[in-house]
Amino acid sequence: MEMSSKLLEKAVAEISLLPGIGKRTALRLALHLLKQPLEQTQHLSNALLRLREDIRFCTICHNISDTEVCEICSNALRDASVICVVEDVRDVMAIENTGLFKGLYHVLGGKISPIDGVGPSQLTIVPLVERVKQGNVKELIFALSSTMEGDTTNFYIYKQIKDYNIVTSAIARGIGVGDELEFADEVTLGRSIMHRVPFETSLRDI
Amino acid sequence: MEMSSKLLEKAVAEISLLPGIGKRTALRLALHLLKQPLEQTQHLSNALLRLREDIRFCTICHNISDTEVCEICSNALRDASVICVVEDVRDVMAIENTGLFKGLYHVLGGKISPIDGVGPSQLTIVPLVERVKQGNVKELIFALSSTMEGDTTNFYIYKQIKDYNIVTSAIARGIGVGDELEFADEVTLGRSIMHRVPFETSLRDI
Structure with missing residues (x-):
């Protein structure tokens, strides 16, 4: 895809490094930003940079x-x-x-x-x-x-x-609440039978 | 979705302003950037800002x-x-x-x-x-x-x-090259018949 601007090309290349975003989507996003007020791009750009530069992880749980x-x-x-x-x-x-x-x-x-x-x-x-x-x-x-x-x-x-x-x-692994048994895979259904809970216990969740 | 960090929350909010990107995808993208080298986010952030601030449109054709x-x-x-x-x-x-x-x-x-x-x-x-x-x-x-x-x-x-x-x-509107007639909508098919071209002309394209 040949573009008429190096700036656009660079932005599209950087955006499309993100997972699940191809060149075409990246171009759509870049052109969208161009139509929005300057502040939106400034806020986005700044938020990304601050997140990456200033982020910390809890020294106990690493969250x-x-x-x-x-x-x-x-x-x-x-x-x-x-x-x-x-x-x-x-x-x-x-x-x-x-x-x-x-x-x-x-x-x-x-x-x-x-x-x-x-x-x-x-x-x-x-x-x-x-x-x-x-x-x-x-x-x-x-x-x-x-x-x-x-x-x-x-x-x-x-x-x-x-x-x-x-x-x-x-x-616990088992059938999701609200799921139909017939659509569950065998492993999940098998586990939900092997690890069954007393009926009185299951009543307490309702 | 409650987050453990205001920086993360802000970045997710800004990313999800983009068209077609919801909160969940925005979070995935933000967490992805956190796992990448700092330079990637700096380049992305900078490319977006430069695109939006420095972009120009051709004074003749507006491209x-x-x-x-x-x-x-x-x-x-x-x-x-x-x-x-x-x-x-x-x-x-x-x-x-x-x-x-x-x-x-x-x-x-x-x-x-x-x-x-x-x-x-x-x-x-x-x-x-x-x-x-x-x-x-x-x-x-x-x-x-x-x-x-x-x-x-x-x-x-x-x-x-x-x-x-x-x-x-x-x-010209008509049936796409390589498309099957049976799958075309009536309006398109109708137009492709009304606006038919001399056979000799169509041969030239091959």
Whole structure:
């Protein structure tokens, strides 16, 4: 695609480096910005730069935070004895949105995946083990995605903390609330039968 | 969606102002940038700002250009007597990609659309009529999209230039090259029959 302006070409090239955005979409976005007031582009450009330059990660749970210790970790009302291990920041948001979990988190920053060149050292596993070693943690909840990489990561962590006498659990896998049984895959349906809960327990959720 | 960082929240809000990008995609893009080297965000941020602040439009055809008169308008090898009227910059690129048109362009910047609050004065119609008045133009090709707004715009321009004794034409509508007849809509198929071309002429394209 030949463009009449080097500035436009450069902007399109940079935008299309973003995941899921091709040259065509990038061009549409660039031309859209040109039609908007100058302030919109200034705000966007500035917000991106400030995010990338000034962002900090909580020194305890490694969640994105504007302060050294995030709001969740510094909240005295939360149960510091339960840690939910997640892959990334979006998982924290998703669980927080349920409003049901009152413990703390640990953001790994990914999962072990040799094929993508991600080893344990690129994740925040050492700091997690440190948190467990300190002795205040009673339970670790694994909430990684249920893939080969997720399972590998869970097991890698499990091996390192199993001697510290804490409870480890994994989030329940099963049929989604409101989903039809006939459309569920066998593995999920199988798990939801194997890990069935007492009927009285399930009543409590309603 | 509650976020643990105001910086992240601000960046997501700004990104999701872009067309076709929701909060969820914006968050994915913002988190992606955080994982990339700082330079990528700096380049992106800078490219957007420079595009918006420094971009210029050709004073003749209103195409995006880094110079006062764009490369097409200043190319002496092109036929200045034929002007192709298009909606926006992308249309110029599309036609240029065919390599078949050797005239000049006129970018309107949109089409007349009362429902979107776009009147003739927001488009570059006055400068177009000026170009025709100057007397060097022999033919005007309307290449706007074939919608009610496009037809209205064509007709509005036509009324203003019809006394200047120039040829006006519209790009051919018909079945796309390689398309199956059975899948074409009636209007398109109807037009392709009404505006049929001599067989010898069609042979020349092969």
